[in-house]
Amino acid sequence: MKVLVTGGAGYIGSTVCSALEEHGHTPVILDSLVTGRREFTRGRAFYRGDIADRPLLERLLDEHPETCCTIHCAALIVVPESVAEPYRYYRENVAKSLDLFQNLVELGQTRVVFSSSASIYDASPDFRVTEDSPLRPGSPYARTKYMMEMVLEDLCHATELRGIALRYFNPIGADPGLRSGSHVEAPSHVLGRIVEAARGRLPVFEVTGTDWPTRDGSGLRDYIHVWDLALAHVRAVEQFDAVLERARLRDLNDRYLAVNLGTGQGVTVRELVAAFERVSRQPLPLRAAPPRPGDVGGAYAGVERAWELLGWRPQSSVDEGIRTALAWDERKILG
Ligand SMILES: NC(=O)c1ccc[n+]([C@@H]2O[C@H](COP(=O)([O-])OP(=O)(O)OC[C@H]3O[C@@H](n4cnc5c(N)ncnc54)[C@H](O)[C@@H]3O)[C@@H](O)[C@H]2O)c1
Structure with missing residues (x-):
């Protein structure tokens, strides 16, 4: 299976690429290297450029017509920076993701797995949050994730697009094969x-x-090993249609689904x-x-949905x- 991975030169995207390869799939990376590392793309199909660059996306899909799913990891992710530079964050994470999703639908790519975040949840008195818990993103960064979930859900209702938003809790660690890992100079996590x-x-x-x-x-x-996180993406793309079918059988939305990825x-x-x-x-x-x-x-994380619908456990x-x-x-x- 060929999978377009935006942000595949970043910490999580590159780990997802390694996990896809270990399961016999082929990642095709689209990344501008604004923060990502070229060395994480080595030996992989790699298109350097912006997620909103339509001609580049067309070329990528022309050269990889078997692509059947997109994992959209590309984003700016530093919370204090998002407070200082909200325009840049809304433009990069929201406006450009909106263009990407629309371009994907128009180019016949209808399956999207989206990197979302537990930072969109409101505080819960007992600390446990399920996908139905109230949302209250506390920073411009978290609001970009929250907005993109709403955008994706609306597009999934109006078009052929289908979406699975994976809400990551707190990724830690590195690929056990040490092919890639966290690459920031001054980590804030x-x-x-x-x-x-x-x-x-x-x-x-x-x-x-x-x-x-x-x-x-x-x-x-809720610290989740990045390799487990990556394996959840493999599961999501391999089982994409089946996951949404299982959601339908449980009277959940079968076009767009949010799933917590944590240990519980x-x-x-x-x-x-x-x-x-x-x-x-x-x-x-x-x-x-x-x-x-x-x-x-x-x-x-409340993790029942990941267990039952994705069939994934860390x-x-x-x-x-x-x-x-x-x-x-x-x-x-x-x-
Ligand atoms: N790291 C975490 O703790 C965490 C937690 C929850 C959610 N997430 C989400 O996971 C995803 C990946 O995060 P990460 O930690 O790997 O970050 P990262 O900075 O390592 O990777 C992001 C990648 O996206 C690329 N990119 C950014 N904007 C782009 C654009 N406009 N066009 C093309 N490429 C672009 C960067 O070059 C980089 O390679 C993000 O969407 C983030 O919001 C991360």
Whole structure:
């Protein structure tokens, strides 16, 4: 099966490409390299350019007419940057995705798997959120994901397009084959900052927020191994029509479906630190700090829909996520 992967030179898109290949499929990458890495495209069909570039998309599909599905990972993803530069985020993530979807329909490509995010959910008193929980995206970045879900749903009602929005919780780790991994210089995600502190590139790891109503006061997240996340995409493209048929049999929308991708387990920041110290066998320099603007207590995924409709369950532990993150960091240092 040939699959168009936008953002296939990025952290998640490149891991999805590796998982597709391991299952006998062929990814075709469309990526502008605005943040992605050329080396993650090596040995793969790669078209460098913008997702809204219609002539480029036409050429790609002319040269790969067997393409049967699109996984749309391309986006700008840095929350504080989205607060400072909302125009750029709405233009890149919303306006251009809208053009991409319309171009895909017009070119006869009617299956889209969309990279969405758990950051679109409102806070839940018990931290658990299902696909039916209230939505309240808290940043321009999260609002671009929220808007694109609505856009995709509306297009799916009005056209031949069919969509599956995968709402990622907190991806960690790297491809176990270490073909690709996280590539940002100054990571803002928790495990990225932990690794920076452990390697001495940050003086200390700050536990930002210690008064949340969680087991130990630190924020709670649902850490999902990026390889498990990638395998969920393989499942979504292999089973695309069957997933929507199963949704229909459960009286759900059979043209557009949102699915949480998490483990169903909440892990606090302090528990993640303890796991890190266990796996790396080194103590981590720690300091408690106030929450950062826009921080939330956290959430974990209700995962029944992923189990029942996608037939997917994550296999990897948080410890494996930490192990592969460390191995990838080591590999980056060694070059
Ligand atoms: N990393 C996370 O924690 C996380 C969590 C939830 C959802 N997501 C979503 O997953 C997707 C992938 O995220 P990631 O962490 O791999 O980010 P990333 O920055 O590593 O990858 C994004 C890729 O998209 C490409 N890109 C961006 N805008 C483009 C455009 N207009 N045209 C062509 N290519 C473009 C970049 O060059 C990059 O290769 C994003 O849609 C993001 O919103 C990520």
